[in-house]
Structure formats: C-alpha cells, structure tokens
Amino acid sequence: MRELYYGDNLEILRQELPGESIDLVYLDPPFNSNRSYDLLSTTRGGGSRPAGITAFQDVWAWGERAEREYGEVLRGPNENAAHLTAALRGVLQDGPIMAYLVMMAARLIEIHRVLRGGGSLYLHCDGSASHYLKLLLDAVFGHENFRNEIVWHYYNKFSAGKRSFAKNFDQLLFYTKSGRYTFHPLREKREQPMRQLLRENVDGVLKNKKGPDGKVLYREVTDKKVDAVWRMPCLQPAAKEMLGYPTQKPLALLERVVLASSNPGDVVLDPFCGCGTTLHAAELHGRGWIGIDISPLAIRTVEERLLRAFSGVDFTTHGTVPVQAPLRSTA
Ligand SMILES: C[S@@+](CC[C@H](N)C(=O)[O-])C[C@H]1O[C@@H](n2cnc3c(N)ncnc32)[C@H](O)[C@@H]1O
Numbered sequence: 001m002r003e004l005y006y007g008d009n010l011e012i013l014r015q016e017l018p019g020e021s022i023d024l025v026y027l028d029p030p031f032n033s034n035r036s037y038d039l040l041s042t043t044r045g046g047g048s049r050p051a052g053i054t055a056f057q058d059v060w061a062w063g064e065r066a067e068r069e070y071g072e073v074l075r076g077p078n079e080n081a082a083h084l085t086a087a088l089r090g091v092l093q094d095g096p097i098m099a100y101l102v103m104m105a106a107r108l109i110e111i112h113r114v115l116r117g118g119g120s121l122y123l124h125c126d127g128s129a130s131h132y133l134k135l136l137l138d139a140v141f142g143h144e145n146f147r148n149e150i151v152w153h154y155y156n157k158f159s160a161g162k163r164s165f166a167k168n169f170d171q172l173l174f175y176t177k178s179g180r181y182t183f184h185p186l187r188e189k190r191e192q193p194m195r196q197l198l199r200e201n202v203d204g205v206l207k208n209k210k211g212p213d214g215k216v217l218y219r220e221v222t223d224k225k226v227d228a229v230w231r232m233p234c235l236q237p238a239a240k241e242m243l244g245y246p247t248q249k250p251l252a253l254l255e256r257v258v259l260a261s262s263n264p265g266d267v268v269l270d271p272f273c274g275c276g277t278t279l280h281a282a283e284l285h286g287r288g289w290i291g292i293d294i295s296p297l298a299i300r301t302v303e304e305r306l307l308r309a310f311s312g313v314d315f316t317t318h319g320t321v322p323v324q325a326p327l328r329s330t331a
Contacts, residue, residue: 006319
C-alpha cells in the first residue's frame with residue numbers, strides 16, 4: 001500500500017480510511033506557532049532564505065470551522081474527549097489556542113479509530129501546546145496507554161533566546177492503542193566507548209574476571225539502548241537531504257519511529273506528511289504507507305522526493321493537485 005492524498009486530513013480520514021487499518025501513525029501537525037511557512041531557497045553560501053512561496057499557515061482563529069468541529073467532537077463517539085474539549089473551552093475561551101486544540105481533537109479521534117489494536121501513535125509537538133495535547137491524548141487513548149514523552153534534542157540549532165532560554169528540543173508523545181503493541185528496542189552508538197568490567201560466576205558467586213596476569217578484564221562497549229532523549233541534529237540548509245520544505249524533519253528521526261514501532265509489511269500513516277519524511281522512512285524499511293497533506297507544494301515535493309529516492313516506486317496520488325510555481329530555486 002502506497003497512497004498519497006491531497007486534501008484536509010479530517011475528511012480523508014473519515015471518508016477513505018477504514019477502522020483498524022493502520023499499524024503506526026506519526027503526525028507532525030502545525031505547532032500553533034502563529035506564523036506562515038515559506039519554501040526555502042538555497043543561497044550560494046549554503047544558507048537558506050524564504051523563496052516567497054507559502055507552503056502552509058500555522059495561524060489559528062476561532063471561526064465557523066472551529067465551531068463546527070467543536071460540535072462534532074462534543075457529539076462524537078469519545079465521551080472523554082468531549083468532556084475535556086468542553087472544559088478546555090471554558091478555560092481558554094474562543095481564541096487561537098482553542099481553535100487549534102479543537103482541530104487536533106477532531107483528528108485524534110479519527111486517528112484512534114483507524115489504528116489497529118496493536119498500533120502506536122507518535123505526536124510530534126513542542127512546548128507551545130504539548131501540555132494540552134497530552135491531555136487530549138490521555139482522553140482519546142487512555143492514560144494507561146501513554147508510553148513515553150520523547151525529547152528530540154537538536155544540539156546544532158542556536159536560536160538566541162533574548163528574554164528566555166533558547167529552545168533546543170521538541171517532544172514526541174508516544175501512545176499505543178492498547179497494552180499489546182509492537183515495540184522493538186533500538187541501539188545507538190555511544191559518544192564515548194565505555195569500559196565494562198567482565199564478571200564470571202565462580203561457585204555461585206559473581207566475581208571480576210581476571211586474565212592470566214591477574215589483572216581485571218574489561219570489555220569496551222561502543223553502543224547503548226536508545227532512551228527517551230534523542231540527540232540528533234536538525235537539518236541544516238546545506239544538508240544533502242534538505243528539500244527546501246519548511247519544518248522538514250530528519251530522515252534518521254523517522255527511521256527510529258518506524259523501526260521501533262512497526263514490522264515490515266505494516267502500514268504507516270502520516271496525516272500531516274509535509275515533504276514526506278515518514279513515507280520515505282517507511283518505503284526504505286519495507287513498510288506500506290499513506291500520506292496526507294493539504295498543501296499542493298507538499299504533495300508535489302513528496303512525489304518528486306520518492307521518485308528520486310526509489311526509482312520506479314509505484315504509488316497513487318489522490319485528489320487534483322493544482323499547478324504551482326517551481327518548487328526549488330537557487331539564488
Ligand atoms: C510541520 S509540517 C510537516 C512536516 C513533515 N513532518 C516533514 O518532515 O516534511 C505540517 C504539515 O501539515 C499540513 N497540514 C496542515 N493542516 C492540514 C490538514 N488539515 N490536513 C492535511 N495536512 C495539513 C501542512 O500543509 C504541512 O505540510
């Protein structure tokens with residue numbers, strides 16, 4: 001299965017995806033950052049600058065759409081989500097953050113429906129709304145199905161925090177649909193190899209192992225289990241995999257998600273797929289995939305990306321994608 005949908009993910013989830021059909025969902029929705037995101041063009045010095053073409057907006061306001069989706073959440077199948085959303089509206093009133101959370105609540109309910117019993121979800125967000133999103137996920141998935149809050153620490157981004165500390169991490173909220181789910185522990189290289197004492201069982205007592213010269217023996221350990229802090233660089237403008245799509249995530253980050261929480265042949269869904277990093281990781285590791293995005297530029301970038309990375313890959317694009325300005329420009 002390799003399907004790419006152009007359009008609003010709420011409609012596509014409701015109309016196209018049957019219940020219990022997906023094994024893993026990764027979503028990297030807008031973060032409520034109150035800005036619009038332009039395609040980036042590469043400069044001669046290897047830097048980047050906005051190319052003047054808007055890829056998507058992350059600006060929210062309470063309006064007709066928020067009111068409609070709020071009503072749908074309240075009348076929907078998930079009572080906890082309905083109670084929580086109503087309570088949040090009581091506190092946050094009809095402002096941008098509430099419009100954003102209603103948008104997310106409606107979609108998380110559908111995502112929960114399409115996930116199989118053994119499926120997992122990773123919601124990529126940051127401190128702008130992570131506290132509210134965790135409440136919503138507890139309501140939709142059940143608090144008992146919360147697995148991890150993963151911190152992606154991107155140590156190579158130096159944003160100058162003038163009146164607060166500089167931000168250098170995002171969060172991935174990891175939930176599963178039930179207590180029985182796919183999980184493969186992963187290992188990564190240590191920054192510094194570690195010396196570990198060799199031990200042996202001598203007549204039921206664990207003792208340090210010694211060599212013929214009587215010296216204690218060690219082994220060098222060069223890797224470790226991946227824990228919940230993922231130290232990985234974010235993409236720099238000159239990075240080989242950089243496509244110029246704003247907010248593009250590193251392929252290595254998505255490979256971790258795919259390898260930890262799915263098996264070959266499983267179906268991975270990214271309902272806010274942007275330039276298709278999740279789909280690329282899924283294809284690379286033999287998983288099926290479904291990507292959805294409302295931006296024509298995103299869909300065109302995904303098509304170009306996948307055809308370049310996997311020659312002859314056979315996927316279907318659904319929806320009529322309008323013709324746009326050229327994707328990339330080099331100044
Ligand atoms: C933060 S970006 C995702 C970036 C992606 N993870 C990547 O590596 O390229 C969020 C994406 O969500 C899309 N989006 C926003 N609202 C949407 C909606 N209602 N339905 C589908 N896509 C939506 C935007 O067009 C944008 O491409």
